[in-house]
């Protein structure tokens with residue numbers, strides 16, 4: 327029996343199994359994750375999974391991948407918000423490769439990637455699913471485009487495809503440490519009460535993966551799926567913004583309902599509705615900071631900022647300016663919201679905020 331049949335078998339068994347048989351379900355899911363991982367390894371020839379026309383250079387300050395079913399309007403969006411032309415038409419699979427465009431916003435260059443439509447079974451390599459998913463994994467944000475005229479199952483199907491290849495949307499890595507050892511059996515410690523995970527499950531699951539010696543420490547209330555994710559590894563935790571297109575085709579009531587869903591923006595690419603707001607939301611989700619550097623006794627150049635990720639420290643900024651700069655850094659003066667007083671003298675670990683002005687003082 328091939329892997330795809332084995333996967334289908336387990337999926338059928340999961341569907342048949344009663345929801346309250348959590349332990350049994352967990353073991354089935356662990357098996358499923360194992361076969362899926364095998365499938366991906368073979369299919370991608372060792373992990374790369376890039377195909378011709380998909381190997382697009384990263385450029386700019388951040389990368390956004392457009393993921394969606396065929397003909398939801400992905401290429402129409404690229405044509406509207408970037409200077410790049412990507413063929414858009416009423417038939418499915420108009421786009422066959424990865425087409426990069428560039429959005430300039432608040433001084434940042436955001437790379438927007440138009441991609442072929444995904445279909446059900448993409449995770450198993452149907453259509454160009456394999457390549458599309460490989461590109462999605464390199465993105466800082468997934469822009470999931472949905473058709474406002476279609477039902478809610480389109481979003482669930484798409485999420486299930488991404489889930490099946492180890493992409494986790496809008497979630498954080500479970501707080502579990504897992505280390506294999508050469509002897510000593512399986513050690514299981516939970517620092518908080520567990521609603522789902524038991525030592526017995528952890529042991530059975532690890533035996534399924536032929537792991538007999540390991541140390542497991544669980545630091546939050548985790549599900550069996552969380553544990554499977556940590557053991558299988560190679561999971562990608564990505565931010566996702568949901569974008570419903572073609573709102574020109576639906577009524578006010580539906581529009582209102584969709585617009586209230588979390589992490590969601592509603593637009594009409596064809597009618598240019600709400601596209602400015604979409605770009606604003608992309609920028610916010612990416613969490614980019616714009617910083618200004620200045621020399622002693624001079625004003626900063628507010629035309630020329632440095633774009634950097636939210637949460638970055640002075641050290642990240644130094645690296646960006648020059649590779650050697652951190653080693654000759656003495657201190658920095660910071661004006662702006664991250665400073666307690668204006669200016670504040672800070673060390674290299676100081677975390678910066680949007681629009682901060684920084685003067686770096688080097689060792690003599």
Ligand SMILES: Nc1nc2c(ncn2[C@@H]2O[C@H](COP(=O)(O)OP(=O)(O)OP(=O)(O)O)[C@@H](O)[C@H]2O)c(=O)[nH]1
Nearest residue numbers: 397398399400401402414415419420421443595596
């Ligand atoms: N009514 C309406 N139609 C739209 C809108 N945006 C795009 N379309 C139409 O939807 C069809 C598909 O658009 P594309 O941009 O080619 O869709 P795509 O997602 O890139 O499709 P593939 O590349 O084939 O996956 C075209 O006929 C567009 O004119 C919109 O906002 N409203």
Ligand SMILES: [K+]
Nearest residue numbers: 397415417420
């Ligand atoms: K199309």
Ligand SMILES: [Mg+2]
Nearest residue numbers: 400401420421
């Ligand atoms: Mg297209």
